[in-house]
Amino acid sequence: xxxxxxxxxxxxxxxxxxxxxxxxxxxxxxxxxxxxxxxxxxxxxxxxxxxxxxxxxxxxxxxxxxxxxxxxxxxxxxxxxxxxxxxxxxxxxxxxxxxxxxxxxxxxxxxxxxxxxxxxxxxxxxxxxxxxxxxxxxxxxxxxxxxxxxxxxxxxxxxxxxxxxxxxxxxxxxxxxxxxxxxxxxxxxxxxxxxxxxxxxxxxxxxxxxxxxxxxxxxxxxxxxxxxxxxxxxxxxxxxxxxxxxxxxxxxxxxxxxxxxxxxxxxxxxxxxxxxxxxxxxxxxxxxxxxxxxxxxxxxxxxxxxxxxxxxxxxxxxxxxxxxxxxxxxxxxxxxxxxxxxxxxxxxxxxxxxxxxxxxxxxxxxxxxxxxxxxxxxxxxxxxxxxxxxxxxxxxxxxxxxxxxxxxxxxxxxxxxxxxxxxxxxxxxxxxxxxxxxxxxxxxxxxxxxxxxxxxxxxxxx
Amino acid sequence: xxxxxxxxxxxxxxxxxxxxxxxxxxxxxxxxxxxxxxxxxxxxxxxxxxxxxxxxxxxxxxxxxxxxxxxxxxxxxxxxxxx
Numbered sequence: 435x436x437x438x439x440x441x442x443x444x445x446x447x448x449x450x451x452x453x454x455x456x457x458x459x460x461x462x463x464x465x466x467x468x469x470x471x472x473x474x475x476x477x478x479x480x481x482x483x484x485x486x487x488x489x490x491x492x493x494x495x496x497x498x499x500x501x502x503x504x505x506x507x508x509x510x511x512x513x514x515x516x517x518x519x520x521x522x523x524x525x526x527x528x529x530x531x532x533x534x535x536x537x538x539x540x541x542x543x544x545x546x547x548x549x550x551x552x553x554x555x556x557x558x559x560x561x562x563x564x565x566x567x568x569x570x571x572x573x574x575x576x577x578x579x580x581x582x583x584x585x586x587x588x589x590x591x592x593x594x595x596x597x598x599x600x601x602x603x604x605x606x607x608x609x610x611x612x613x614x615x616x617x618x619x620x621x622x623x624x625x626x627x628x629x630x631x632x633x634x635x636x637x638x639x640x641x642x643x644x645x646x647x648x649x650x651x652x653x654x655x656x657x658x659x660x661x662x663x664x665x666x667x668x669x670x671x672x673x674x675x676x677x678x679x680x681x682x683x684x685x686x687x688x689x690x691x692x693x694x695x696x697x698x699x700x701x702x703x704x705x706x707x708x709x710x711x712x713x714x715x716x717x718x719x720x721x722x723x724x725x726x727x728x729x730x731x732x733x734x735x736x737x738x739x740x741x742x743x744x745x746x747x748x749x750x751x752x753x754x755x756x757x758x759x760x761x762x763x764x765x766x767x768x769x770x771x772x773x774x775x776x777x778x779x780x781x782x783x784x785x786x787x788x789x790x791x792x793x794x795x796x797x798x799x800x801x802x803x804x805x806x807x808x809x810x811x812x813x814x815x816x817x818x819x820x821x822x823x824x825x826x827x828x829x830x831x832x833x834x835x836x837x838x839x840x841x842x843x844x845x846x847x848x849x850x851x852x853x854x855x856x857x858x859x860x861x862x863x864x865x866x867x868x869x870x871x872x873x874x875x876x877x878x879x880x881x882x883x884x885x886x887x888x889x890x891x892x893x894x895x896x
Numbered sequence: 897x898x899x900x901x902x903x904x905x906x907x908x909x910x911x912x913x914x915x916x917x918x919x920x921x922x923x924x925x926x927x928x929x930x931x932x933x934x935x936x937x938x939x940x941x942x943x944x945x946x947x948x949x950x951x952x953x954x955x956x957x958x959x960x961x962x963x964x965x966x967x968x969x970x971x972x973x974x975x976x977x978x979x
Contacts, residue, residue: 584957791936796938
Protein backbone atom coordinates (compact mmCIF):
# COMPACT_ATOMS: atom_id res chain seq x y z
CA UNK A 435 0.00 0.00 0.00
CA UNK A 436 3.03 2.30 0.38
CA UNK A 437 2.62 3.58 -3.15
CA UNK A 438 -0.78 5.02 -2.27
CA UNK A 439 0.19 6.34 1.15
CA UNK A 440 0.31 9.84 -0.32
CA UNK A 441 -3.42 9.59 -0.95
CA UNK A 442 -4.25 8.75 2.66
CA UNK A 443 -6.09 12.03 3.39
CA UNK A 444 -8.04 11.82 0.13
CA UNK A 445 -8.82 8.18 0.73
CA UNK A 446 -10.20 8.98 4.18
CA UNK A 447 -12.57 11.55 2.73
CA UNK A 448 -13.66 9.28 -0.11
CA UNK A 449 -14.31 6.33 2.19
CA UNK A 450 -16.33 8.42 4.61
CA UNK A 451 -18.53 9.48 1.69
CA UNK A 452 -18.86 5.89 0.48
CA UNK A 453 -19.95 4.79 3.95
CA UNK A 454 -22.94 7.13 3.83
CA UNK A 455 -24.24 5.22 0.80
CA UNK A 456 -24.43 8.48 -1.14
CA UNK A 457 -21.15 9.53 -2.66
CA UNK A 458 -21.61 12.41 -5.13
CA UNK A 459 -18.31 11.49 -6.79
CA UNK A 460 -19.32 7.88 -7.44
CA UNK A 461 -22.87 8.01 -8.78
CA UNK A 462 -24.06 5.25 -11.07
CA UNK A 463 -27.16 5.50 -13.24
CA UNK A 464 -29.08 2.25 -13.80
CA UNK A 465 -30.56 3.79 -16.91
CA UNK A 466 -30.92 7.18 -18.50
CA UNK A 467 -34.45 7.68 -19.80
CA UNK A 468 -34.22 11.08 -21.49
CA UNK A 469 -32.13 14.26 -21.33
CA UNK A 470 -33.94 15.11 -18.09
CA UNK A 471 -34.68 11.80 -16.37
CA UNK A 472 -32.78 8.73 -15.26
CA UNK A 473 -32.93 5.83 -12.83
CA UNK A 474 -30.66 5.60 -9.78
CA UNK A 475 -30.99 2.65 -7.39
CA UNK A 476 -34.31 1.74 -8.99
CA UNK A 477 -35.81 5.19 -8.57
CA UNK A 478 -36.81 7.77 -11.17
CA UNK A 479 -34.64 10.87 -10.81
CA UNK A 480 -34.93 14.33 -12.34
CA UNK A 481 -31.54 15.20 -13.87
CA UNK A 482 -30.29 18.70 -13.11
CA UNK A 483 -26.56 18.21 -13.32
CA UNK A 484 -25.59 16.77 -16.69
CA UNK A 485 -24.44 19.80 -18.79
CA UNK A 486 -26.86 18.58 -21.48
CA UNK A 487 -27.67 22.18 -22.38
CA UNK A 488 -29.65 21.66 -25.56
CA UNK A 489 -30.95 18.21 -24.64
CA UNK A 490 -29.71 16.73 -27.92
CA UNK A 491 -28.56 13.36 -26.54
CA UNK A 492 -31.89 11.77 -27.42
CA UNK A 493 -32.66 13.75 -30.58
CA UNK A 494 -33.92 11.15 -33.10
CA UNK A 495 -31.89 12.55 -36.00
CA UNK A 496 -28.73 12.60 -33.89
CA UNK A 497 -29.29 8.99 -32.88
CA UNK A 498 -30.10 7.92 -36.45
CA UNK A 499 -26.87 9.51 -37.67
CA UNK A 500 -24.86 7.65 -35.03
CA UNK A 501 -26.52 4.31 -35.83
CA UNK A 502 -26.03 4.70 -39.58
CA UNK A 503 -22.37 5.66 -39.15
CA UNK A 504 -21.72 2.63 -36.97
CA UNK A 505 -23.35 0.31 -39.50
CA UNK A 506 -21.47 1.83 -42.42
CA UNK A 507 -18.08 2.54 -40.88
CA UNK A 508 -17.74 0.32 -37.84
CA UNK A 509 -17.59 0.85 -34.10
CA UNK A 510 -14.19 2.50 -33.85
CA UNK A 511 -11.25 3.86 -35.83
CA UNK A 512 -8.61 1.89 -33.88
CA UNK A 513 -5.95 4.50 -34.39
CA UNK A 514 -4.79 8.10 -34.52
CA UNK A 515 -5.47 10.37 -37.45
CA UNK A 516 -1.79 11.06 -37.97
CA UNK A 517 -0.56 7.47 -37.85
CA UNK A 518 -3.63 5.61 -39.08
CA UNK A 519 -5.57 8.09 -41.19
CA UNK A 520 -8.65 10.29 -40.96
CA UNK A 521 -12.14 9.24 -41.99
CA UNK A 522 -14.23 11.45 -44.21
CA UNK A 523 -16.42 12.33 -41.25
CA UNK A 524 -13.54 13.86 -39.28
CA UNK A 525 -12.75 16.23 -42.15
CA UNK A 526 -16.41 17.00 -42.74
CA UNK A 527 -17.02 17.87 -39.09
CA UNK A 528 -13.98 20.17 -39.18
CA UNK A 529 -15.33 21.90 -42.28
CA UNK A 530 -18.76 22.33 -40.70
CA UNK A 531 -17.30 23.81 -37.52
CA UNK A 532 -15.03 26.18 -39.46
CA UNK A 533 -18.04 27.25 -41.51
CA UNK A 534 -20.17 27.75 -38.38
CA UNK A 535 -17.51 30.00 -36.86
CA UNK A 536 -16.63 31.71 -40.14
CA UNK A 537 -12.99 30.65 -39.73
CA UNK A 538 -10.55 29.07 -42.12
CA UNK A 539 -9.20 26.32 -39.89
CA UNK A 540 -10.51 23.72 -37.47
CA UNK A 541 -8.97 20.79 -35.65
CA UNK A 542 -11.06 18.17 -33.89
CA UNK A 543 -9.76 16.39 -30.76
CA UNK A 544 -10.97 13.23 -29.06
CA UNK A 545 -12.12 15.04 -25.90
CA UNK A 546 -12.61 18.64 -24.82
CA UNK A 547 -9.94 18.12 -22.19
CA UNK A 548 -7.50 17.07 -24.91
CA UNK A 549 -8.40 20.10 -27.03
CA UNK A 550 -7.01 22.35 -24.30
CA UNK A 551 -4.06 20.05 -23.72
CA UNK A 552 -3.32 19.93 -27.43
CA UNK A 553 -3.75 23.62 -28.20
CA UNK A 554 -2.15 25.23 -25.17
CA UNK A 555 0.84 22.90 -25.07
CA UNK A 556 1.54 23.48 -28.76
CA UNK A 557 0.76 27.21 -29.09
CA UNK A 558 3.18 28.45 -26.47
CA UNK A 559 6.79 27.24 -26.74
CA UNK A 560 9.69 27.28 -24.34
CA UNK A 561 10.30 31.03 -24.46
CA UNK A 562 6.63 32.04 -24.66
CA UNK A 563 4.22 32.95 -21.88
CA UNK A 564 0.78 31.63 -21.07
CA UNK A 565 -1.32 33.94 -18.91
CA UNK A 566 -4.35 32.16 -17.46
CA UNK A 567 -7.45 33.38 -15.69
CA UNK A 568 -7.02 32.06 -12.14
CA UNK A 569 -10.37 30.24 -12.23
CA UNK A 570 -9.52 28.32 -15.39
CA UNK A 571 -10.65 24.72 -15.81
CA UNK A 572 -8.23 21.93 -14.90
CA UNK A 573 -7.70 21.13 -18.60
CA UNK A 574 -6.29 24.64 -19.13
CA UNK A 575 -3.90 24.25 -16.22
CA UNK A 576 -2.90 20.77 -17.37
CA UNK A 577 -2.42 21.91 -20.98
CA UNK A 578 -0.18 24.67 -19.70
CA UNK A 579 1.92 22.20 -17.75
CA UNK A 580 2.22 19.84 -20.69
CA UNK A 581 3.98 22.53 -22.74
CA UNK A 582 7.21 24.32 -21.94
CA UNK A 583 6.03 27.92 -21.68
CA UNK A 584 6.21 30.05 -18.56
CA UNK A 585 2.78 30.11 -16.97
CA UNK A 586 1.34 32.84 -14.78
CA UNK A 587 -2.22 33.51 -13.72
CA UNK A 588 -4.23 36.69 -13.24
CA UNK A 589 -7.15 37.36 -10.93
CA UNK A 590 -10.41 35.93 -12.18
CA UNK A 591 -12.20 38.23 -14.66
CA UNK A 592 -9.90 41.14 -13.76
CA UNK A 593 -8.66 43.07 -16.85
CA UNK A 594 -6.54 45.39 -14.69
CA UNK A 595 -4.66 42.47 -13.20
CA UNK A 596 -4.16 41.00 -16.67
CA UNK A 597 -2.81 44.39 -17.76
CA UNK A 598 -0.38 44.34 -14.81
CA UNK A 599 0.84 40.86 -15.67
CA UNK A 600 1.47 41.79 -19.29
CA UNK A 601 3.24 44.99 -18.25
CA UNK A 602 5.60 42.97 -16.07
CA UNK A 603 6.39 40.79 -19.08
CA UNK A 604 6.76 43.71 -21.52
CA UNK A 605 10.55 43.55 -21.64
CA UNK A 606 10.70 39.76 -21.61
CA UNK A 607 11.10 38.11 -25.01
CA UNK A 608 8.57 35.59 -26.31
CA UNK A 609 4.94 35.61 -27.36
CA UNK A 610 2.21 36.13 -24.78
CA UNK A 611 -0.93 34.02 -24.96
CA UNK A 612 -3.94 34.90 -22.80
CA UNK A 613 -6.42 32.13 -21.93
CA UNK A 614 -9.96 32.79 -20.67
CA UNK A 615 -13.29 30.96 -20.72
CA UNK A 616 -16.67 32.03 -22.07
CA UNK A 617 -18.85 30.77 -19.22
CA UNK A 618 -17.04 29.53 -16.12
CA UNK A 619 -18.20 26.06 -15.20
CA UNK A 620 -18.44 26.50 -11.44
CA UNK A 621 -20.44 29.72 -10.92
CA UNK A 622 -21.73 30.26 -14.45
CA UNK A 623 -20.26 33.74 -14.76
CA UNK A 624 -18.94 35.11 -18.07
CA UNK A 625 -15.63 36.79 -18.92
CA UNK A 626 -15.51 40.59 -19.55
CA UNK A 627 -14.26 39.81 -23.03
CA UNK A 628 -14.36 43.32 -24.50
CA UNK A 629 -12.12 44.62 -21.74
CA UNK A 630 -9.77 41.65 -22.13
CA UNK A 631 -9.57 42.33 -25.87
CA UNK A 632 -8.47 45.92 -25.18
CA UNK A 633 -5.68 44.70 -22.91
CA UNK A 634 -4.69 42.09 -25.47
CA UNK A 635 -4.38 44.71 -28.21
CA UNK A 636 -2.46 47.10 -25.98
CA UNK A 637 0.29 44.54 -25.38
CA UNK A 638 0.19 42.68 -28.70
CA UNK A 639 -0.75 39.38 -27.09
CA UNK A 640 -2.77 36.46 -28.48
CA UNK A 641 -6.13 35.44 -27.07
CA UNK A 642 -7.60 31.95 -26.61
CA UNK A 643 -11.24 31.66 -25.47
CA UNK A 644 -12.57 28.32 -24.23
CA UNK A 645 -16.27 28.28 -25.12
CA UNK A 646 -16.93 24.83 -23.63
CA UNK A 647 -19.95 25.99 -21.63
CA UNK A 648 -21.00 28.85 -23.93
CA UNK A 649 -21.18 27.12 -27.34
CA UNK A 650 -24.85 26.78 -28.21
CA UNK A 651 -25.71 29.00 -25.25
CA UNK A 652 -24.52 32.55 -25.95
CA UNK A 653 -24.41 34.72 -29.07
CA UNK A 654 -26.93 35.46 -31.79
CA UNK A 655 -26.18 32.22 -33.61
CA UNK A 656 -24.90 30.26 -30.60
CA UNK A 657 -21.19 30.62 -31.29
CA UNK A 658 -20.52 31.68 -27.72
CA UNK A 659 -19.35 34.62 -25.67
CA UNK A 660 -17.03 36.05 -28.34
CA UNK A 661 -20.03 36.40 -30.64
CA UNK A 662 -22.23 37.81 -27.86
CA UNK A 663 -19.56 40.38 -26.98
CA UNK A 664 -18.98 41.26 -30.65
CA UNK A 665 -15.23 40.59 -30.51
CA UNK A 666 -14.80 37.46 -32.60
CA UNK A 667 -12.26 39.17 -34.87
CA UNK A 668 -10.02 39.73 -31.87
CA UNK A 669 -10.14 36.17 -30.58
CA UNK A 670 -7.28 34.27 -32.20
CA UNK A 671 -8.31 30.79 -31.11
CA UNK A 672 -11.64 29.41 -29.95
CA UNK A 673 -11.57 26.07 -28.14
CA UNK A 674 -14.70 24.10 -27.36
CA UNK A 675 -16.17 20.75 -26.52
CA UNK A 676 -18.77 18.43 -28.03
CA UNK A 677 -19.78 16.99 -24.68
CA UNK A 678 -22.13 19.71 -23.48
CA UNK A 679 -24.49 21.48 -25.89
CA UNK A 680 -23.62 19.02 -28.68
CA UNK A 681 -24.41 15.98 -26.53
CA UNK A 682 -21.43 13.83 -27.60
CA UNK A 683 -17.75 13.76 -26.77
CA UNK A 684 -14.74 15.44 -28.32
CA UNK A 685 -13.25 18.90 -28.64
CA UNK A 686 -12.16 21.38 -31.26
CA UNK A 687 -10.20 24.52 -31.99
CA UNK A 688 -10.99 27.03 -34.76
CA UNK A 689 -8.75 29.84 -35.97
CA UNK A 690 -7.91 32.06 -38.92
CA UNK A 691 -4.20 32.02 -38.20
CA UNK A 692 -1.93 31.17 -41.14
CA UNK A 693 -0.11 27.90 -40.71
CA UNK A 694 -2.60 26.55 -38.17
CA UNK A 695 -2.53 23.04 -39.65
CA UNK A 696 1.08 22.51 -38.57
CA UNK A 697 -0.40 21.81 -35.13
CA UNK A 698 -1.61 18.47 -36.52
CA UNK A 699 1.97 17.24 -36.43
CA UNK A 700 3.12 19.27 -33.45
CA UNK A 701 0.34 18.78 -30.90
CA UNK A 702 0.97 15.56 -29.00
CA UNK A 703 -2.56 15.17 -27.55
CA UNK A 704 -3.81 15.30 -31.16
CA UNK A 705 -1.18 12.95 -32.60
CA UNK A 706 -0.86 10.26 -29.99
CA UNK A 707 -4.45 9.30 -29.31
CA UNK A 708 -7.15 7.41 -31.17
CA UNK A 709 -9.53 9.51 -33.24
CA UNK A 710 -13.24 9.85 -32.52
CA UNK A 711 -15.35 6.84 -33.60
CA UNK A 712 -17.72 7.24 -36.59
CA UNK A 713 -20.84 7.21 -34.39
CA UNK A 714 -19.64 10.16 -32.34
CA UNK A 715 -18.48 12.13 -35.37
CA UNK A 716 -21.83 11.61 -37.12
CA UNK A 717 -23.86 12.41 -34.00
CA UNK A 718 -21.92 15.60 -33.30
CA UNK A 719 -22.17 16.69 -36.94
CA UNK A 720 -25.96 16.30 -36.77
CA UNK A 721 -26.13 17.97 -33.34
CA UNK A 722 -24.22 20.96 -34.75
CA UNK A 723 -26.76 21.07 -37.56
CA UNK A 724 -29.57 21.12 -34.97
CA UNK A 725 -27.81 23.82 -32.96
CA UNK A 726 -27.57 26.00 -36.07
CA UNK A 727 -31.11 25.51 -37.30
CA UNK A 728 -33.08 25.42 -34.06
CA UNK A 729 -32.47 28.74 -32.30
CA UNK A 730 -35.61 28.03 -30.25
CA UNK A 731 -33.55 25.51 -28.25
CA UNK A 732 -31.25 28.31 -27.11
CA UNK A 733 -34.22 30.48 -26.20
CA UNK A 734 -35.79 27.67 -24.20
CA UNK A 735 -32.48 26.99 -22.46
CA UNK A 736 -32.03 30.60 -21.40
CA UNK A 737 -35.67 30.87 -20.28
CA UNK A 738 -35.09 27.86 -18.05
CA UNK A 739 -31.75 29.23 -16.84
CA UNK A 740 -33.28 32.58 -15.88
CA UNK A 741 -36.25 30.91 -14.21
CA UNK A 742 -34.07 28.63 -12.10
CA UNK A 743 -31.43 31.25 -11.27
CA UNK A 744 -34.05 33.83 -10.26
CA UNK A 745 -36.03 31.17 -8.40
CA UNK A 746 -33.08 30.16 -6.23
CA UNK A 747 -32.20 33.81 -5.59
CA UNK A 748 -35.80 34.56 -4.63
CA UNK A 749 -35.79 31.70 -2.15
CA UNK A 750 -32.79 33.27 -0.45
CA UNK A 751 -29.97 31.14 -1.81
CA UNK A 752 -26.68 32.77 -2.65
CA UNK A 753 -26.16 32.13 -6.38
CA UNK A 754 -23.67 33.19 -9.07
CA UNK A 755 -23.73 36.74 -10.44
CA UNK A 756 -25.61 36.07 -13.68
CA UNK A 757 -28.21 33.70 -15.07
CA UNK A 758 -26.62 31.00 -17.17
CA UNK A 759 -27.24 27.29 -17.67
CA UNK A 760 -24.78 26.65 -14.84
CA UNK A 761 -26.52 27.62 -11.61
CA UNK A 762 -24.66 27.07 -8.36
CA UNK A 763 -25.97 27.61 -4.85
CA UNK A 764 -23.15 28.54 -2.50
CA UNK A 765 -23.11 26.27 0.55
CA UNK A 766 -21.60 27.27 3.90
CA UNK A 767 -19.22 24.27 3.92
CA UNK A 768 -18.57 20.90 2.23
CA UNK A 769 -20.51 18.98 4.89
CA UNK A 770 -23.66 21.00 4.24
CA UNK A 771 -23.13 20.62 0.49
CA UNK A 772 -23.06 16.82 0.89
CA UNK A 773 -26.11 16.86 3.15
CA UNK A 774 -28.03 19.08 0.72
CA UNK A 775 -27.04 16.95 -2.27
CA UNK A 776 -28.04 13.73 -0.48
CA UNK A 777 -31.46 15.07 0.53
CA UNK A 778 -32.13 16.28 -3.00
CA UNK A 779 -31.21 12.88 -4.40
CA UNK A 780 -33.44 11.12 -1.87
CA UNK A 781 -36.23 13.44 -2.99
CA UNK A 782 -35.55 12.49 -6.63
CA UNK A 783 -33.32 15.30 -7.90
CA UNK A 784 -29.77 14.82 -9.21
CA UNK A 785 -27.34 17.76 -8.92
CA UNK A 786 -23.55 18.07 -8.48
CA UNK A 787 -21.32 18.82 -5.51
CA UNK A 788 -18.26 20.94 -6.35
CA UNK A 789 -15.50 21.47 -3.80
CA UNK A 790 -12.13 23.20 -3.52
CA UNK A 791 -9.63 23.11 -5.15
CA UNK A 792 -11.90 22.67 -8.19
CA UNK A 793 -13.98 25.68 -7.11
CA UNK A 794 -13.01 29.36 -6.87
CA UNK A 795 -12.25 31.02 -3.55
CA UNK A 796 -12.54 27.81 -1.58
CA UNK A 797 -16.32 27.70 -2.07
CA UNK A 798 -18.43 24.61 -1.52
CA UNK A 799 -21.06 24.55 -4.26
CA UNK A 800 -24.24 22.70 -5.00
CA UNK A 801 -24.06 22.94 -8.76
CA UNK A 802 -26.95 22.52 -11.16
CA UNK A 803 -27.08 22.73 -14.94
CA UNK A 804 -30.35 23.31 -16.74
CA UNK A 805 -31.31 22.09 -20.20
CA UNK A 806 -33.56 23.27 -22.98
CA UNK A 807 -35.23 19.89 -22.53
CA UNK A 808 -36.43 20.71 -19.00
CA UNK A 809 -40.11 21.58 -18.86
CA UNK A 810 -41.28 24.52 -16.85
CA UNK A 811 -42.86 22.19 -14.31
CA UNK A 812 -39.58 20.27 -13.93
CA UNK A 813 -37.76 23.53 -13.17
CA UNK A 814 -40.45 24.52 -10.67
CA UNK A 815 -40.38 21.07 -9.09
CA UNK A 816 -36.60 21.38 -8.66
CA UNK A 817 -37.10 24.82 -7.08
CA UNK A 818 -39.64 23.47 -4.62
CA UNK A 819 -37.23 20.68 -3.61
CA UNK A 820 -34.47 23.25 -3.11
CA UNK A 821 -36.89 25.33 -1.02
CA UNK A 822 -37.88 22.38 1.19
CA UNK A 823 -34.29 21.22 1.66
CA UNK A 824 -32.94 24.72 2.21
CA UNK A 825 -35.50 25.29 4.97
CA UNK A 826 -34.89 21.89 6.56
CA UNK A 827 -31.19 22.68 6.75
CA UNK A 828 -31.82 26.23 7.95
CA UNK A 829 -30.04 27.78 4.97
CA UNK A 830 -32.89 29.99 3.81
CA UNK A 831 -35.65 31.84 5.66
CA UNK A 832 -38.74 29.86 6.64
CA UNK A 833 -40.88 32.43 4.86
CA UNK A 834 -39.98 33.55 1.36
CA UNK A 835 -37.35 36.30 1.32
CA UNK A 836 -38.26 39.51 -0.46
CA UNK A 837 -37.68 38.52 -4.06
CA UNK A 838 -35.42 40.47 -6.38
CA UNK A 839 -38.25 41.12 -8.79
CA UNK A 840 -39.98 43.23 -6.18
CA UNK A 841 -37.39 45.87 -6.98
CA UNK A 842 -38.64 46.01 -10.54
CA UNK A 843 -42.41 46.32 -10.48
CA UNK A 844 -43.63 46.94 -13.99
CA UNK A 845 -47.29 46.41 -14.72
CA UNK A 846 -49.98 48.74 -13.40
CA UNK A 847 -53.13 46.64 -13.22
CA UNK A 848 -56.43 48.34 -13.97
CA UNK A 849 -58.90 48.62 -11.10
CA UNK A 850 -56.44 48.17 -8.28
CA UNK A 851 -54.60 50.59 -6.09
CA UNK A 852 -51.48 48.78 -5.01
CA UNK A 853 -50.18 50.06 -1.71
CA UNK A 854 -46.52 49.35 -2.12
CA UNK A 855 -43.89 47.80 -4.29
CA UNK A 856 -44.09 44.50 -2.44
CA UNK A 857 -47.73 44.08 -3.38
CA UNK A 858 -47.06 44.97 -7.01
CA UNK A 859 -44.16 42.58 -7.16
CA UNK A 860 -46.01 39.66 -5.64
CA UNK A 861 -49.00 40.24 -7.84
CA UNK A 862 -46.99 40.52 -11.04
CA UNK A 863 -45.09 37.38 -10.23
CA UNK A 864 -48.32 35.54 -9.52
CA UNK A 865 -49.89 36.75 -12.73
CA UNK A 866 -46.85 35.68 -14.71
CA UNK A 867 -46.97 32.22 -13.26
CA UNK A 868 -50.70 31.61 -13.03
CA UNK A 869 -50.60 29.74 -16.32
CA UNK A 870 -48.39 27.11 -14.73
CA UNK A 871 -49.01 27.12 -10.99
CA UNK A 872 -46.46 25.20 -8.98
CA UNK A 873 -46.04 24.03 -5.44
CA UNK A 874 -43.54 26.83 -4.83
CA UNK A 875 -45.87 29.46 -6.17
CA UNK A 876 -48.80 28.10 -4.18
CA UNK A 877 -46.70 28.64 -1.09
CA UNK A 878 -45.86 32.18 -2.18
CA UNK A 879 -49.50 32.84 -2.83
CA UNK A 880 -50.79 31.59 0.49
CA UNK A 881 -48.03 33.43 2.35
CA UNK A 882 -48.95 36.61 0.56
CA UNK A 883 -52.63 36.25 1.36
CA UNK A 884 -51.81 35.67 5.00
CA UNK A 885 -49.58 38.73 5.16
CA UNK A 886 -51.66 41.14 3.09
CA UNK A 887 -55.26 39.93 3.04
CA UNK A 888 -56.58 43.21 1.69
CA UNK A 889 -54.28 43.26 -1.30
CA UNK A 890 -54.41 39.69 -2.51
CA UNK A 891 -56.79 40.46 -5.31
CA UNK A 892 -55.57 38.99 -8.49
CA UNK A 893 -57.12 38.03 -11.77
CA UNK A 894 -59.50 35.12 -11.27
CA UNK A 895 -59.55 35.58 -7.52
CA UNK A 896 -62.86 35.33 -5.70
CA UNK B 897 12.89 49.13 -5.70
CA UNK B 898 14.97 46.52 -3.90
CA UNK B 899 13.38 44.54 -1.10
CA UNK B 900 15.48 42.85 1.52
CA UNK B 901 14.84 39.24 2.44
CA UNK B 902 13.56 40.51 5.78
CA UNK B 903 10.95 42.76 4.14
CA UNK B 904 9.84 39.97 1.83
CA UNK B 905 9.65 37.53 4.72
CA UNK B 906 7.38 39.82 6.76
CA UNK B 907 5.24 40.36 3.67
CA UNK B 908 4.89 36.59 3.23
CA UNK B 909 4.06 36.12 6.91
CA UNK B 910 1.35 38.81 6.76
CA UNK B 911 -0.17 37.41 3.57
CA UNK B 912 -0.20 33.88 4.98
CA UNK B 913 -1.87 34.94 8.21
CA UNK B 914 -4.49 36.85 6.22
CA UNK B 915 -5.10 33.82 3.99
CA UNK B 916 -5.46 31.48 6.96
CA UNK B 917 -7.66 33.87 8.94
CA UNK B 918 -6.11 32.62 12.15
CA UNK B 919 -2.96 33.37 14.10
CA UNK B 920 -0.14 30.92 13.35
CA UNK B 921 3.47 30.48 14.32
CA UNK B 922 5.52 30.92 11.15
CA UNK B 923 9.16 30.42 10.32
CA UNK B 924 11.22 29.81 7.19
CA UNK B 925 10.82 26.10 7.82
CA UNK B 926 7.01 26.13 7.95
CA UNK B 927 5.66 23.80 5.26
CA UNK B 928 2.95 25.73 3.42
CA UNK B 929 0.76 22.89 2.16
CA UNK B 930 1.33 20.09 4.67
CA UNK B 931 1.95 22.31 7.70
CA UNK B 932 -0.77 24.89 7.11
CA UNK B 933 -3.31 22.84 5.19
CA UNK B 934 -3.61 25.11 2.16
CA UNK B 935 -4.62 23.36 -1.06
CA UNK B 936 -2.85 24.04 -4.35
CA UNK B 937 -5.29 26.73 -5.46
CA UNK B 938 -5.27 28.46 -2.05
CA UNK B 939 -1.48 28.63 -2.27
CA UNK B 940 -1.64 30.20 -5.74
CA UNK B 941 -4.25 32.70 -4.51
CA UNK B 942 -2.18 33.78 -1.56
CA UNK B 943 0.93 34.06 -3.74
CA UNK B 944 -0.98 36.66 -5.79
CA UNK B 945 -0.92 38.99 -2.79
CA UNK B 946 2.86 38.71 -2.66
CA UNK B 947 3.11 39.24 -6.41
CA UNK B 948 1.04 42.42 -6.18
CA UNK B 949 3.01 43.81 -3.26
CA UNK B 950 6.33 43.22 -5.01
CA UNK B 951 5.09 43.83 -8.57
CA UNK B 952 6.41 40.49 -9.78
CA UNK B 953 4.85 37.40 -11.38
CA UNK B 954 5.95 34.06 -10.01
CA UNK B 955 5.54 31.38 -12.71
CA UNK B 956 3.48 28.34 -11.73
CA UNK B 957 6.43 25.95 -12.02
CA UNK B 958 8.29 28.05 -9.46
CA UNK B 959 5.25 28.02 -7.14
CA UNK B 960 5.05 24.24 -7.52
CA UNK B 961 8.65 23.95 -6.25
CA UNK B 962 7.84 25.94 -3.13
CA UNK B 963 7.49 23.73 -0.07
CA UNK B 964 8.33 26.05 2.81
CA UNK B 965 7.90 29.71 3.63
CA UNK B 966 11.66 30.06 3.14
CA UNK B 967 11.41 28.66 -0.40
CA UNK B 968 8.80 31.27 -1.25
CA UNK B 969 10.85 34.10 0.22
CA UNK B 970 13.83 32.94 -1.83
CA UNK B 971 11.81 32.66 -5.05
CA UNK B 972 10.29 36.12 -4.57
CA UNK B 973 13.64 37.66 -3.75
CA UNK B 974 15.21 36.02 -6.78
CA UNK B 975 12.53 37.42 -9.11
CA UNK B 976 12.54 40.82 -7.43
CA UNK B 977 16.25 41.32 -7.28
CA UNK B 978 17.24 39.33 -10.31
CA UNK B 979 17.00 42.21 -12.77
